[in-house]
Amino acid sequence: MRTSSMLEQLMEALRCLPGVxxxxxxxxxxxxxxxxxKGGLQLAEALSQxxxxxxHCDQCRTFTEQDTCHVCTNPKRQANGQICVVETPADIAxxxxxGQYSGRYFVLMGHLSPxxxxxxxxxxxxxxxxxxxxxxxxxxxxxxxxxVEGEATAHYIAQxxxxxxxxxxxxxxxxxxxxxxELVDGTTLSHSLLGRQxx
Amino acid sequence: MRTSSMLEQLMEALRCLPGVxxxxxxxxxxxxxxxxxKGGLQLAEALSQxxxxxxHCDQCRTFTEQDTCHVCTNPKRQANGQICVVETPADIAxxxxxGQYSGRYFVLMGHLSPxxxxxxxxxxxxxxxxxxxxxxxxxxxxxxxxxVEGEATAHYIAQxxxxxxxxxxxxxxxxxxxxxxELVDGTTLSHSLLGRQxx
Numbered sequence: 001m002r003t004s005s006m007l008e009q010l011m012e013a014l015r016c017l018p019g020v021x022x023x024x025x026x027x028x029x030x031x032x033x034x035x036x037x038k039g040g041l042q043l044a045e046a047l048s049q050x051x052x053x054x055x056h057c058d059q060c061r062t063f064t065e066q067d068t069c070h071v072c073t074n075p076k077r078q079a080n081g082q083i084c085v086v087e088t089p090a091d092i093a094x095x096x097x098x099g100q101y102s103g104r105y106f107v108l109m110g111h112l113s114p115x116x117x118x119x120x121x122x123x124x125x126x127x128x129x130x131x132x133x134x135x136x137x138x139x140x141x142x143x144x145x146x147x148v149e150g151e152a153t154a155h156y157i158a159q160x161x162x163x164x165x166x167x168x169x170x171x172x173x174x175x176x177x178x179x180x181x182e183l184v185d186g187t188t189l190s191h192s193l194l195g196r197q198x199x
Numbered sequence: 200m201r202t203s204s205m206l207e208q209l210m211e212a213l214r215c216l217p218g219v220x221x222x223x224x225x226x227x228x229x230x231x232x233x234x235x236x237k238g239g240l241q242l243a244e245a246l247s248q249x250x251x252x253x254x255h256c257d258q259c260r261t262f263t264e265q266d267t268c269h270v271c272t273n274p275k276r277q278a279n280g281q282i283c284v285v286e287t288p289a290d291i292a293x294x295x296x297x298g299q300y301s302g303r304y305f306v307l308m309g310h311l312s313p314x315x316x317x318x319x320x321x322x323x324x325x326x327x328x329x330x331x332x333x334x335x336x337x338x339x340x341x342x343x344x345x346x347v348e349g350e351a352t353a354h355y356i357a358q359x360x361x362x363x364x365x366x367x368x369x370x371x372x373x374x375x376x377x378x379x380x381e382l383v384d385g386t387t388l389s390h391s392l393l394g395r396q397x398x
Contacts, residue, residue: 006249006264013245016238017216018230019223029249030289031217033262034308037250039215044246046212047231050205051239054232063232065205090229109233 007033059131061107061124062089077104081138083131085157087111087145095143103141106131111149112156123153125160132164139167146173206232258330260306260323261288276303280337282330284356286310286344294342302340305330310348311355322352324359331363338366345372 007029014025032040056062057069064070071077071092082103086092092105108123120126131137140161144150154170161168174192175184184192206228213224231239252264258271270276270291281302285291291304307322319325330336339360343349353369360367373391374383383391 006245006253007262010245010249013238013242016231016235016242017227019226024218026289026292027218028216030262030287032215032246032250033253034287036215039212040246040250043212043215044243044250046205046209047239047243047246050209050228051231051236051243054205063206063229088229088233090225093225 056109057107060105061109061127062092062105072104077102078136080104081136082141083137083139084141084143085128085154086143087150087153091143108144108153111144111147111153113149120156125157128157129160129164132161132166137166139169142168142170255308256306259304260308260326261291261304271303276301277335279303280335281340282336282338283340283342284327284353285342286349286352290342307343307352310343310346310352312348319355324356327356328359328363331360331365336365338368341367341369 010029011022011025014020014028015022020028050065053065054063055065057064057067057072059068059072062069062071080103082101083106084095084101084103085106085108086095087108087110089107092107095101095105106124106128108125110118110123112118112120112123132140140157142154142157144154144157158168158170172195173188174195175181175188181189209228210221210224213219213227214221219227253262254264255261256263256266256268256271258267261268261270263269279302281300282305283294283300283302284305284307285294286307286309288306291306294300294304305323305327307324309317309322311317311319311322331339339356341353341356343353343356357367357369371394372387373394374380374387380388
């Protein structure tokens with residue numbers, strides 16, 4: 001279909017968003033043009049600002065437009081000697097949403113993956129090493145994903161903590177709340193049995 | 200969750216897209232920041248250009264950044280005396296994709312809806328009236344949606360055509376291709392019986 005070339009460019013550009021195919025892109029473009037041009041312009045503004053100005057926190061590597069993010073600069077968070085290691089900034093959002101954690105974070109922006117050429121320095125472990133060496137960290141909570149790579153990464157960081165004499169812990173894996181036992185997969189069930197706690 | 204305020208603004212802005220809720224917006228924002236900043240900037244550029252520069256064709260009211268769209272300026276399309284009336288520019292895309300139609304279009308950008316205060320002039324029927332009065336139109340194909348409003352709009356335009364002595368036709372409604380008869384709803388089946396054609 002040949003249409004307005006500017007419209008085609010917009011549809012093509014919208015496909016850079018995850019989960020957006022040709023049909024969704026068309027729907028989005030027409031929706032914005034017909035019903036929400038102001039919203040479209042605001043989105044353009046927010047996008048160009050975010051893409052150029054958002055960098056990484058120099059302490060925890062999460063996304064922020066400042067040098068250091070608001071979590072790392074928070075004195076209460078600093079007083080708590082915990083650092084929670086996660087793979088992505090989205091994981092921080094998930095943990096913050098629980099309201100259960102009041103320490104600082106460290107974002108790997110990935111996981112160790114030697115086959116893809118991703119080594120310790122690519123996921124910022126040199127920076128973590130430096131932070132552990134300062135001596136204000138009491139516990140490192142390893143909240144990487146329960147995948148092969150995530151487990152390997154957690155194991156590697158646990159060794160790093162040991163070298164610095166810092167306690168390392170791994171988040172619990174087991175039966176998710178609200179789930180039915182018979183529907184839970186075997187590996188998860190094994191983890192929940194091995195990780196049982198005394199009442 | 201308190202995060203980078205620029206990131207929050209981006210997530211909020213992304214929600215102007217249809218079908219994008221808080222979770223998708225977060226996923227999109229992180230995806231662009233982590234993996235495709237260049238794509239994000241291109242999207243920002245395409246959006247701001249499209250939102251400010253795309254207007255309506257002065258002949259058929261579809262979206263275009265020129266005064267008259269490429270379909271209306273095409274001499275072959277002009278020679279064909281047909282005008283297909285559709286509700287939205289997306290309908291043009293669908294009809295063009297079939298490759299079965301080689302006439303011009305007229306986009307209502309909606310349908311008659313007296314309860315919502317949408318009258319004939321709001322859907323450009325004054326412009327259509329003018330185009331019919333010129334005398335180069337032989338047939339008006341009514342391809343509005345098969346809804347109550349779409350049918351009413353088609354009926355209204357058919358009257359307009361009659362007043363100008365121009366033939367009006369309605370696209371066929373019936374059993375969709377590849378469907379199973381037993382699964383087709385009653386109204387559609389009635390239409391397919393009433394609209395039967397001699398072999």
